[in-house]
Amino acid sequence: MKTVLVIGSTGSVGKAALTGLSEHKVITANRSGESADHAVDITSETSLKALFDTIGKVDAVVNTVGFCEYATFHEMTDQQWRATIDSKLIGQMNVVRVGTEYVTDGGSFTLISGILSVKPIPYAIADATTSGAIETFAKCVAFEMPRGLRINVINPTVLAESWDVYGEMMPGFQPVPSTLVGKAFQRSVDGFISGQVLTVDA
Amino acid sequence: MKTVLVIGSTGSVGKAALTGLSEHKVITANRSGESADHAVDITSETSLKALFDTIGKVDAVVNTVGFCEYATFHEMTDQQWRATIDSKLIGQMNVVRVGTEYVTDGGSFTLISGILSVKPIPYAIADATTSGAIETFAKCVAFEMPRGLRINVINPTVLAESWDVYGEMMPGFQPVPSTLVGKAFQRSVDGFISGQVLTVDA
Numbered sequence: 001m002k003t004v005l006v007i008g009s010t011g012s013v014g015k016a017a018l019t020g021l022s023e024h025k026v027i028t029a030n031r032s033g034e035s036a037d038h039a040v041d042i043t044s045e046t047s048l049k050a051l052f053d054t055i056g057k058v059d060a061v062v063n064t065v066g067f068c069e070y071a072t073f074h075e076m077t078d079q080q081w082r083a084t085i086d087s088k089l090i091g092q093m094n095v096v097r098v099g100t101e102y103v104t105d106g107g108s109f110t111l112i113s114g115i116l117s118v119k120p121i122p123y124a125i126a127d128a129t130t131s132g133a134i135e136t137f138a139k140c141v142a143f144e145m146p147r148g149l150r151i152n153v154i155n156p157t158v159l160a161e162s163w164d165v166y167g168e169m170m171p172g173f174q175p176v177p178s179t180l181v182g183k184a185f186q187r188s189v190d191g192f193i194s195g196q197v198l199t200v201d202a
Numbered sequence: 203m204k205t206v207l208v209i210g211s212t213g214s215v216g217k218a219a220l221t222g223l224s225e226h227k228v229i230t231a232n233r234s235g236e237s238a239d240h241a242v243d244i245t246s247e248t249s250l251k252a253l254f255d256t257i258g259k260v261d262a263v264v265n266t267v268g269f270c271e272y273a274t275f276h277e278m279t280d281q282q283w284r285a286t287i288d289s290k291l292i293g294q295m296n297v298v299r300v301g302t303e304y305v306t307d308g309g310s311f312t313l314i315s316g317i318l319s320v321k322p323i324p325y326a327i328a329d330a331t332t333s334g335a336i337e338t339f340a341k342c343v344a345f346e347m348p349r350g351l352r353i354n355v356i357n358p359t360v361l362a363e364s365w366d367v368y369g370e371m372m373p374g375f376q377p378v379p380s381t382l383v384g385k386a387f388q389r390s391v392d393g394f395i396s397g398q399v400l401t402v403d404a
Contacts, residue, residue, distance in 0.1 A: 045280070073299070073343050078247070081295070085287060089335070093283070097275070120342040128342040129335050133291070136334020140322040141275050 008064035020182030042091035048098040068127040088130040108150040115157040142195030150194035174202040210266035222384030244293035250300040290332040310352040344397030352396035376404040
């Protein structure tokens, strides 16, 4: 049994991750702290440091938070780009940067990207661009992680549980059950792989 | 013969691009304006707007500017990340965002990434991450470009002409001549392809 911190535990992908981590001791965190053990803002290194100082060492960190703005490229403002980059790219890198010293030898980070980098749809250019960035980040930074720490990214398609919300924007996409996405998180946390993008698509 | 704006014309990749554009009318720009027709800062939309207002319509825009900071992930500061993202990611997107209305129907944008996203080396995590981001950006934004505009990214390995500077950092890399990289720019500017990453490696 490992101790696993799950950031974004009350989001749809966070809930999917939890389905794959039922054999572990899970510590949950989200933005508000409601329905979770702790509150954390991944865009703030100070907030992340405070969280890790509170919970201490963990064996794995799972992050499922990556805020994105949606608009056409033409209409997307600089502020919208920066909000997306600050959360989904820099925020996720903050989790790794701050978290590294709190993860036990051989432990792991699991981050999140998304299928729209591979299957583009209208309005999703910032989501796609930051997904591409975080996937390349994980593939490359894996080689410089200390003490055998591992890092992977889960790239899920739309969840069956989210289809009512996103389905209309995603014609021709086949949703997958949360439990299948949970298995990808389990493979990352319980496996020995690193620098991998685990795509869950149908 | 097309009118082609080359931003970063005095850099090593800019010079490589020029070797492939000799049959066109080329307008050059760089940061200082020295040894170039115009000065421009791609991190500033105002600077880019002023440049395009001065030169008017062009058939193609080639950008070879993408400033990167180099450090280990552990030592890389937030400021270093932001300087890299502001130039190589947001700066290049600025070129497209501002330039779109100045490029003639069926014209093109050609941006730059780099081989270190595919062949990681120490200290290059920011270079690699932003290369991955701009490649995904181009692949996805291609579908929403108006008036038949095209967009591609050139991903070159180290240039033979730059080997004296970078060779020691890149053991086992095979440099390629600038003229070969120039041909990739020519394929993007003179071809009909869009949403492509043109890798020039050996």
